[in-house]
Amino acid sequence: MxxxxxxxxxxxxxxxxxxxxxxxxxxxxxxxxxxxxxxxxxxxxxxxxxxxxxxxTGALEQNIDKATTKILDDAVATDAYIIWVVDLFTFNGTLNPDVVKKVKKLQVGVIGTHRDLFSNLIKDETLERFLRERFTECGIKPESITVLGNEDDVDVKELMKKYNAARKAHDIYMIGSLNSGKTSLINKFLKHYINKTKWQIKTENYRGTNVKVMSIPLTNSSFVYELPGFSLATSVMGKVEKEVQKLITPRRKIETHYRTITKGDAIALGSLGYFEMYSGRATAIKLYCAEGVEIKKLSSAKVDDFIEENNRKRSLRPVSERISSFRDYDFFEYTMENDGQVHDIAIEGLGWISFVAKGQVIRVMFPKGAAIKESLGKLR
Ligand SMILES: Nc1nc2c(ncn2[C@@H]2O[C@H](COP(=O)(O)OP(=O)(O)OP(=O)(O)O)[C@@H](O)[C@H]2O)c(=O)[nH]1
Ligand SMILES: [Mg+2]
Known part of the structure; x- marks a missing residue:
């Protein structure tokens, strides 16, 4: 035999x-x-x-285009100061690796926006530490880290003073993803800005490219350049229709949803993402997402049927026409460490779960091509 x-x-x-x-x-x-x-x-x-x-690690992010490469090369050649603006809510460590490679050689100041979406009980230092960890992980040692939100009385003058000293008379290049909040920041800055130079503020094609860049003269020989945002190719935001984008974008403070999941349980975030407990003991999780995202606990065995049914009935929002069968999702599995520390698993642009790692196996289903990221907790 x-x-x-x-x-x-x-x-x-x-x-x-x-x-x-x-x-x-x-x-x-x-x-x-x-x-x-x-x-x-x-x-x-x-x-x-x-x-x-x-x-x-988010390396699926579309390669940056030639124009952006050229602009960043200029920044490197002139030893410019980089202000990297990141949205604290959607950010999960997927820093565009092409950009990282370029700006690694420069001084980088990080600004985390959308602070107002987090509870006041969360300390700025907690968010700053999270950003520092994510940047350090990919080889950038931030020269400074600032977190701020829309409603904050941002002391722009103080901030400008800080960057003025740090840039050592060199140019500033302000970079970040689409919608990270660069223009909002520039507008705050312009309220206090007095132009004493021979140049004007302009938005025009950056030299040798067809990319529109805003330039604000700081002195007769130095400028702030605001670059167009990098694509959201790996964010759920870049995968869904406009109406769905609105639902997954938080407008109010992000609520914490508490759930306990055991082996065989799944948590659905509308029809856009699923966190499943594949093995491990009962685990208390905190879930963070926009108020427009409805949450439901179900049996993992029923997820495929639920997707189909929810597409017809739309009982749990949001539902995207573009993500309607299991083939439209990526499916990955994390075997967690057993370190007793708080970890996050995030689906970029949609939300994240936070829990104490005890060797669980967690499976994540999310729109194909979006990025997921596991890291030590943002709010630990
Ligand atoms: N709640 C909140 N919303 C913000 C904050 N900063 C920016 N926004 C909003 O986010 C959206 C995008 O902001 P912009 O400043 O245009 O972003 P940007 O980085 O210039 O975007 P691009 O130029 O497209 O790359 C706008 O609707 C802003 O009102 C913030 O700190 N908190
Ligand atoms: Mg802008």
């Missing part, structure tokens, strides 16, 4: 897994294949696993 053996396939691409030919399809390290524990884990071929890591 022959021996029977289960033929293993990659959970993502379906290639038959093998550990003999590293250059060929379906290659996986031998020990992973040998130690496979049926029902407890899924296996990915090396190629898909690398791809997964890419997703988790």
């Amino acid at each position: 022959g021996k029977i053996r289960r033929v293993m396939r990659c959970y993502n691409c379906g290639a038959v897994l093998q550990s003999s030919k590293s250059k060929e399809k379906g290659y996986i390290q031998k020990d992973l294949l040998d130690n496979y524990n049926d029902g407890q884990q899924v296996l990915y071929c090396q190629k898909c696993f690398d791809f997964m890591k890419v997703i988790n």
